[in-house]
Amino acid sequence: MSSWVIQYASPNAGRVAWHRIISSGRKHYPSFSYRNGGYAVLGCSHRRVFRMTTTITNTTIVTCDPQRAVYYGAGMAIDEGRIAAIGPSDEIEARYPDADRVDGRGHAVFPGxxxxxxxxxxxxxxxxxxxxxxxxxxxxxxxxxxxxxxxxxxxxxxxxxxxxxxxxxxxxxxxxxxxxxxxxxxxxxxxxxxxxxxxxxxxxxxxxxxxxxxxxxxxxxxxxxxxxxxxxxxxxxxxxxxxxxxxxxxxxxxxxxxxxxxxxxxxxxxxxxxxxxxxxxxxxxxxxxxxxxxxxxx
Ligand SMILES: [Zn+2]
Missing domain, CATH: 3.20.20.140 (Metal-dependent hydrolases)
Known part of the structure; x- marks a missing residue:
């Protein structure tokens, strides 16, 4: 199982925080994220840098917002290292058709x-x-x-x-x-x-x-x-x-x-x-x- 860390600006908390997703379905690598939105990916023989919009869909999103909301089967879009949107998976996929897609089925996105x-x-x-x-x-x-x-x-x-x-x-x-x-x-x-x-x-x-x-x-x-x-x-x-x-x-x-x-x-x-x-x-x-x-x- 591999993992990566996504830095994002929480729209509710109004501050920068981190999220991590665990993925075993696709080939991802342990990575460190930077505030400029680039992701330096370590643990692999080549360096891969994510700069485009990424969506994670069909996943569980634990927000830690004031209501402690947890969304199931939900989607998230990350743009330039920050969370751009959270919503139903089909809406997120429709809104970001060109995104680098990650299927988060069976996994969870949660605050660092x-x-x-x-x-x-x-x-x-x-x-x-x-x-x-x-x-x-x-x-x-x-x-x-x-x-x-x-x-x-x-x-x-x-x-x-x-x-x-x-x-x-x-x-x-x-x-x-x-x-x-x-x-x-x-x-x-x-x-x-x-x-x-x-x-x-x-x-x-x-x-x-x-x-x-x-x-x-x-x-x-x-x-x-x-x-x-x-x-x-x-x-x-x-x-x-x-x-x-x-x-x-x-x-x-x-x-x-x-x-x-x-x-x-x-x-x-x-x-x-x-x-x-x-x-x-x-x-x-x-x-x-x-x-x-x-x-x-x-
Ligand atoms: Zn001590």
Missing amino acids: MVNCHTHMLATADRGILEDFGFPTTLRFPTTGRGLLDPEERNVFSLLATAESIRSGGTTLLEISDSIPQYADSLADAGLRLFLAENFNDIDDEQFGAGRYEFSEAKLEAGLQRSADLISSWHGRHNERVQCFVAAHAPELCSPALLRSAVEMADRHGLRYTIHLSQSPLEVEGVMRTRGVRPTQYL
Whole structure:
């Protein structure tokens, strides 16, 4: 089974969104779409570019409009990368007789999925860490992703973007501590991206010995990494790439870091994110150091 992604302007929501259709009836290839309406098709021995109007008919269209309407046996016309019409299949076919036709029978067209928290380089940990509980980083001196060099980070991030698109994901919030090394690979895939440089100020040596102490130098370095990412990436690719501020996790962040993270987000007009209640260790640690549970601490 192959798939492709169509970017379109939703007439109801008044904003650009993405749709994906799954097709096994005709030969299509995983592809990345661009706002100019061209479709670069990957995964095949030749590059095929769709520029003409395309219709998808006899399919199920899940709109996610305010009424949550779902149309069955319906048709859609896509023109210059945007949805031009939705209606009964015969009407769509009559209105666009010269279109590149796709029979969507047995398949569905639906909005692209939003992955609101991911670590793309964790593809390098797949099959290694799953059996060891969480948080695994406390059981091992490093992780698979921690051993990757910059070139390998690009390879694994490309693998992750391809899997994401193939699975219907079109928007990602990527959280990592080395994003500039592979941000170009993520962005070139055509995804809508939110990038967040992860930072904490826990003193690693003390933490390894079970003590919660915090490092001002580490706080400053993390803030600088986040600021650098924002200045170099926020708004790139016609606003398709934006940034978040990401304090790492409650037990690993001092009150000063949490305040600084929020201030940075406010200063740049950005949103922020944090891990929360990931593990018993986190809850125990925050209870011990702050006297409250993680959510109350935040
Ligand atoms: Zn995470």
